[in-house]
Amino acid sequence: MATIIDGTSRTFSEYLILPGRTTASHLPQNVDLRSPVTRFRTGESPTLQLNIPLVSAAMQSVSGSDLAIALARQGGLSFIFCSQSIANQKAMIEKVKSHKAGFVISDSNLKPTDTLSDFLSMQKKTGHSTMAVTVDGSSNGKFVGIITDRDFWESETNLSDRVADYMTPLARVIYGKMGISLKEANTILRQKKKQCLPIIDDQEHLQYLVFTKDYVDHKNNPHELLDMRKRLVVGAAINTHDYKERVPALLEAGADVLCFDSSDGYSDYQRDAALWIRQTYGNSVVLGGGNIVSADGFRFLAQDAQLDFIKVGIGGGSICITREQKGIGRGQASALLDVVAERNKYFQETGIYIPICSDGGLTNDTQIFIALAMGADFVMMGRYFAMTYESPTPRINIRDKQYKPYWGEGSNKARNWKRYHEEGAQTTVQFEEGVDAYVPIVGSVKEVVPLTLAKLRATLCNVGTLSLPEFAQKSRLTLVSEQSFIEGGTSNVTTIDQLGLTRADAS
Numbered sequence: 183m184a185t186i187i188d189g190t191s192r193t194f195s196e197y198l199i200l201p202g203r204t205t206a207s208h209l210p211q212n213v214d215l216r217s218p219v220t221r222f223r224t225g226e227s228p229t230l231q232l233n234i235p236l237v238s239a240a241m242q243s244v245s246g247s248d249l250a251i252a253l254a255r256q257g258g259l260s261f262i263f264c265s266q267s268i269a270n271q272k273a274m275i276e277k278v279k280s281h282k283a284g285f286v287i288s289d290s291n292l293k294p295t296d297t298l299s300d301f302l303s304m305q306k307k308t309g310h311s312t313m314a315v316t317v318d319g320s321s322n323g324k325f326v327g328i329i330t331d332r333d334f335w336e337s338e339t340n341l342s343d344r345v346a347d348y349m350t351p352l353a354r355v356i357y358g359k360m361g362i363s364l365k366e367a368n369t370i371l372r373q374k375k376k377q378c379l380p381i382i383d384d385q386e387h388l389q390y391l392v393f394t395k396d397y398v399d400h401k402n403n404p405h406e407l408l409d410m411r412k413r414l415v416v417g418a419a420i421n422t423h424d425y426k427e428r429v430p431a432l433l434e435a436g437a438d439v440l441c442f443d444s445s446d447g448y449s450d451y452q453r454d455a456a457l458w459i460r461q462t463y464g465n466s467v468v469l470g471g472g473n474i475v476s477a478d479g480f481r482f483l484a485q486d487a488q489l490d491f492i493k494v495g496i497g498g499g500s501i502c503i504t505r506e507q508k509g510i511g512r513g514q515a516s517a518l519l520d521v522v523a524e525r526n527k528y529f530q531e532t533g534i535y536i537p538i539c540s541d542g543g544l545t546n547d548t549q550i551f552i553a554l555a556m557g558a559d560f561v562m563m564g565r566y567f568a569m570t571y572e573s574p575t576p577r578i579n580i581r582d583k584q585y586k587p588y589w590g591e592g593s594n595k596a597r598n599w600k601r602y603h604e605e606g607a608q609t610t611v612q613f614e615e616g617v618d619a620y621v622p623i624v625g626s627v628k629e630v631v632p633l634t635l636a637k638l639r640a641t642l643c644n645v646g647t648l649s650l651p652e653f654a655q656k657s658r659l660t661l662v663s664e665q666s667f668i669e670g671g672t673s674n675v676t677t678i679d680q681l682g683l684t685r686a687d688a689s
């Protein structure tokens with residue numbers, strides 16, 4: 183007979199965090215949001231830590247190189263999706279690893295023979311007002327000059343004139359030589375009162391542009407997640423089919439963390455693949471996996487598969503229909519609480535701490551905080567990041583609002599490369615486990631992430647804590663009734679939004 187486990191399957195929205203005693207030292211600026219990614223022994227430090235507890239999901243519509251760069255600059259980590267060819271995934275990793283903060287590969291370039299009207303159309307397309315001029319118009323071509331929208335007056339000039347006649351030629355351009363540091367480049371920009379510094383190599387080929395505004399931006403990102411060589415840290419998803427070819431390629435490209443992307447990680451397939459990686463590369467590779475929703479699943483992946491971190495969550499994702507289709511899953515809060523309890527037990531028994539990632543189903547910022555209060559070391563999100571400018575999908579206008587497509591890895595759209603083929607099963611009947619949807623655009627990573635983190639820091643202070651381990655240890659949570667949930671929203675007032683007014687109308 184089947185076993186019915188005790189308790190109800192619960193979700194994050196059913197809980198609230200009780201405040202603890204806040205003292206004068208509990209200030210947001212004193213909060214440390216670092217979180218471990220690798221397993222570690224008591225008394226030792228993890229070899230890899232995040233600077234903020236947010237990672238982006240290994241999904242085609244979420245984690246490409248641009249998002250990975252933007253998120254690592256905030257202190258988090260992206261997992262570049264593996265539902266693509268090994269060569270493509272490798273190229274995405276290489277793009278992140280070769281990103282040099284402040285050194286931008288010029289993507290608006292002109293040839294000397296192009297016209298001013300070509301300049302204007304490119305300006306319209308890219309929004310850039312400064313363009314490099316190279317012999318062949320490529321980003322690494324021989325550099326001949328630079329042109330800006332201040333070099334001619336659109337209304338007073340013949341727009342079929344050539345760029346060569348208006349640009350500042352190389353002989354008069356202030357430029358930097360390849361190998362220059364960001365600090366040196368910025369000193370030149372400041373001393374010469376310039377906005378843009380081209381960096382060229384010995385053959386006078388253009389390599390990068392350094393902009394004053396990027397320096398300021400760099401200064402504003404003190405939490406950047408960097409490797410020993412000061413390159414941005416990036417993760418890569420892997421599967422249990424082609425890991426013998428994919429893993430070596432990803433490591434060669436510089437991936438810092440690997441993670442199995444599977445809707446059900448409690449399987450011999452994942453253990454065998456993990457052990458192959460351990461046998462081949464030892465413990466130097468940071469390896470995560472999942473997903474699981476129970477204590478026994480945790481033990482299996484921690485002990486038998488030797489993983490560094492373990493992901494929790496089946497069926498809670500915003501685009502996920504796994505529970506509907508297969509009846510498999512568990513309320514995310516119950517799953518997390520069960521696994522965290524087992525992780526803590528394992529830590530007491532062995533002295534080995536295994537970080538837990540709560541994956542999927544977080545529908546607002548407070549649910550992130552509840553997951554962390556319940557003991558998740560970090561959270562993985564898809565929808566949250568799909569809504570940013572940096573996700574790899576195009577912007578779409580629907581009834582005057584801007585959206586981005588967002589689809590599940592188990593949807594037909596992602597089918598060609600998906601992880602949801604039941605491993606080993608010889609079935610030809612396919613069914614979807616994810617939907618194909620749209621999400622509204624909310625802004626760029628550098629806008630949305632700091633806002634979430636400001637709230638998180640405030641929550642930690644309310645609980646009377648200054649670090650995530652302390653927060654998880656001291657948090658007291660309460661189940662909320664449906665009525666107290668309603669009480670938590672606005673009541674008996676009509677909001678400006680409900681009236682359809684803007685703040686300006688209302689003031």
Ligand code: IMP
Pocket residue numbers: 239240241445495497498499500501502503504541542543544562563564565566589590591592593615616617
């Ligand atoms: P979200 O943050 O709620 O959008 O959930 C993202 C998570 O959903 C991912 O990290 C995956 O674990 C999971 N996921 C991605 N694609 C699918 C799918 O097609 N079906 C079920 N779960 C999915």
